[in-house]
Amino acid sequence: MPRQYKTKEGSKKRIPVDKEKLKIAVADVLGGNTLKGTSKKYGVPLMTLKRYARRQKQTNQEIEYEPNYKKSQVLTDEEEKDLATYLETASKLYHGLTPKNVRTLAYQFVKRNNKKFPDNWELRQEASYDWFWGFMQRHNELSLRKPEATSLSRATSFNRHNVKQFFDNLKSLMNRYNFEPQQIYNVDETGLTTVHKPKKIVACRGLKQVSKVTSAERGEIVTVCSAINAIGNHLPPFMIFPRKNWQDRMIYNSPPGTSCAPNPSGWMNAVIFLQYLNHFQKHVRSSKENPTLIIFDNHESHISIDSIKYAKEHGIHLLTIPPHTSQKLQPLDRILFGTLKSYYDTACDDWMASHPACKITIYDISGLLERAYPLAMTPRNITKSFKITGIYPLNTDIFTDDEFLSSYVTDRPEESHDDSALDQQDHLAEALIDADVRHVTENLQII
Numbered sequence: 001m002p003r004q005y006k007t008k009e010g011s012k013k014r015i016p017v018d019k020e021k022l023k024i025a026v027a028d029v030l031g032g033n034t035l036k037g038t039s040k041k042y043g044v045p046l047m048t049l050k051r052y053a054r055r056q057k058q059t060n061q062e063i064e065y066e067p068n069y070k071k072s073q074v075l076t077d078e079e080e081k082d083l084a085t086y087l088e089t090a091s092k093l094y095h096g097l098t099p100k101n102v103r104t105l106a107y108q109f110v111k112r113n114n115k116k117f118p119d120n121w122e123l124r125q126e127a128s129y130d131w132f133w134g135f136m137q138r139h140n141e142l143s144l145r146k147p148e149a150t151s152l153s154r155a156t157s158f159n160r161h162n163v164k165q166f167f168d169n170l171k172s173l174m175n176r177y178n179f180e181p182q183q184i185y186n187v188d189e190t191g192l193t194t195v196h197k198p199k200k201i202v203a204c205r206g207l208k209q210v211s212k213v214t215s216a217e218r219g220e221i222v223t224v225c226s227a228i229n230a231i232g233n234h235l236p237p238f239m240i241f242p243r244k245n246w247q248d249r250m251i252y253n254s255p256p257g258t259s260c261a262p263n264p265s266g267w268m269n270a271v272i273f274l275q276y277l278n279h280f281q282k283h284v285r286s287s288k289e290n291p292t293l294i295i296f297d298n299h300e301s302h303i304s305i306d307s308i309k310y311a312k313e314h315g316i317h318l319l320t321i322p323p324h325t326s327q328k329l330q331p332l333d334r335i336l337f338g339t340l341k342s343y344y345d346t347a348c349d350d351w352m353a354s355h356p357a358c359k360i361t362i363y364d365i366s367g368l369l370e371r372a373y374p375l376a377m378t379p380r381n382i383t384k385s386f387k388i389t390g391i392y393p394l395n396t397d398i399f400t401d402d403e404f405l406s407s408y409v410t411d412r413p414e415e416s417h418d419d420s421a422l423d424q425q426d427h428l429a430e431a432l433i434d435a436d437v438r439h440v441t442e443n444l445q446i447i
Contacts, residue, residue, distance in 0.1 A: 017044055022052060029053040074110055074117050074131065083109075084139045092405040094155045096147060102135075103127040157324035159407035166322055166329060167396040170295075173317060174394060179293050181230035181392055186385075187280070187296045188226060188332040189240075189268050190340070192369065194360045195219030196348035213352060215359040221266050222365045225276055226332055227294075230392035232379030235283050237369065238276050241362055242266030253367035255374070257283065270304035277310050291315035295391065297326050328399065331385035336376055343372035 025042040029035055030053060039046040056063050075083070083106070090096050097105065106127040110117045121127055136142055173179070198212040223240040236257030241250050243262040250260050259279045261272045268276075286292040294311075296302055298320035311318055321329040328334075347368045348360060360368070390398030 017048055022048070025049050026053050026056050030056060074115065074127075075106065079109075080135060080138065083135075084142055087142060089405070091147075092402050094147075094150055094406045099129075099132055099144070100126070103129070103132050106131065106135075151324070154324040154327065155406040157322060157407070158328055158404065160404055162322035162325060163329070163399060164396075166319075166325075167390070167394075169319060170391065171394065171396070173293060173319060177291055177293070177317065179291070181386075182233065183290075183292045184230040184386075184392055185227050185280075185284075185292060185294045186229075186331045186391075187276075187294050188326070188330055188337070189223050190226070190332075190337045191221040191223055191266075192341070192344055192365050193219040193221050194362060194365065196345045196360070199345060199349055212349075214348075215352075215361075219360075220362050222362050223267055224369065225268065226336070226377070227280060228332060228336065228377065228382045228385070230383070230386045232382045234377040234382060235280065237373060238279050239366065239369075240266055240268060240272060243362075247363075249363045251366050252363065253370055255366075255370045258366065258369075268299070268301045270301050270307065273301050273304070274307050274310060277307060277314075277316070281314050281316070286315045288315040291317055293317045293319060295319050295321065295331075297321055297330065298323055328403070329389050329391075331382070331389050331391065334388055335381050335385040339381060340372055340376035343375045344368060347371045 021042045022044055025038050025044045026049065028038045028041075029049065035046060035050055035053070038044070039049050052063065083102075087097060087102065103126040107117070107121050107125060109115075110121075118128065118131075136144075195214050195216050195218060198214065201210065201212060203210045220242055222242070225238040225240070227235040236255055236259070239251065239254070239258060239260040241260060241262050242264060243250075244264055246260075246262050250262075251258050254260075259275075261275050263269065263272055280286075280294075284292055292315065294316060296318070303318075303320070308318070310316075326333045351360060351364065351368060352358075386392045387395075388398070390396060
């Protein structure tokens with residue numbers, strides 16, 4: 001049986017009847033007016049009007065002008081609304097429910113409240129999929145989404161304490177040095193691989209599998225370190241290749257001004273980050289009279305004695321974001337890196353089409369990056385990324401309560417009926433919070 005009625009070809013589309021018009025039309029018919037004339041006058045279907053008029057005439061009580069499906073609806077509108085609100089909250093807490101969980105929850109609710117429900121619910125100990133489909137159709141604010149895997153540390157570290165500490169440090173630096181937007185930089189790294197993600201293609205309907213050629217099953221990664229400032233400009237990228245020695249072809253056809261360094265792992269480390277600071281200083285010309293601010297994550301490779309000493313000598317002030325919060329506080333992570341990889345995948349698709357039977361190697365990535373980088377690093381994207389993180393213009397209230405919901409799961413105190421135990425717990429919680437703030441302060445290196 002189909003879950004949704006489909007009108008036959010050539011037939012008129014059914015239009016929902018307005019309850020108020022139907023009620024007035026029934027009163028007119030009972031008052032002596034003809035069915036056909038009243039139907040045309042109010043735009044109510046003739047048979048619908050006849051059915052409700054007969055029902056009203058047979059009873060002396062007020063009848064309900066509700067659609068027929070209401071009679072077989074298991075949960076009331078209010079109960080379904082509460083369920084929808086609960087599902088929204090659970091998803092914001094990073095503990096969303098699967099369709100099977102929702103069906104089980106609905107069955108348990110109606111069972112506990114002694115509500116009438118179909119027999120097949122009892123057999124399977126859960127609501128039917130037809131009910132779930134109808135529930136989703138009635139609540140357009142809900143949709144089935146594939147969640148992104150998020151570690152517990154990332155889910156709980158983005159809390160008000162950490163964010164407030166970051167903005168307090170940022171505000172202190174802004175007040176002390178009066179940084180202009182062109183002096184506020186965000187630095188971060190991302191990886192580009194030789195095996196890209198192909199874009200969607202047009203294919204024959206009904207095929208179980210559609211394929212598109214890539215260079216290999218698994219690829220090599222080249223790290224790209226980028227810097228942007230709050231006025232909308234970007235610096236040339238700095239690339240790290242998974243090789244031991246330097247080769248000229250590493251930066252062949254790369255964006256103008258690109259620098260690179262070899263590292264067997266292909267990742268950033270303390271020595272290479274010092275080289276990056278030299279690359280940064282070459283383009284920015286920072287000094288103690290004209291200082292700059294770099295905001296980046298607190299990875300150990302970014303904070304070494306040599307890097308801090310170099311930054312002090314050249315008027316570069318370093319501010320790190322709290323651990324596991326880059327998905328919210330890092331401008332490059334919010335918009336730009338996702339856009340960059342999308343353009344990079346498109347460039348790889350075109351390269352594979354132009355070079356049949358050839359593989360993309362790490363030495364081709366520079367040329368592909370030269371095409372994708374200016375398309376992603378536009379002034380509009382850059383300024384918007386700083387705005388939505390609250391860094392510039394400075395907005396300490398940029399994040400809503402809903403965005404902190406995932407951290408509330410670990411913020412709840414344990415229940416206790418002993419008042420003295422509660423007092424001890426409060427003192428312990430305050431001590432833990434103070435310790436946590438001190439720990440965060442240590443991570444938020446300010447120079």
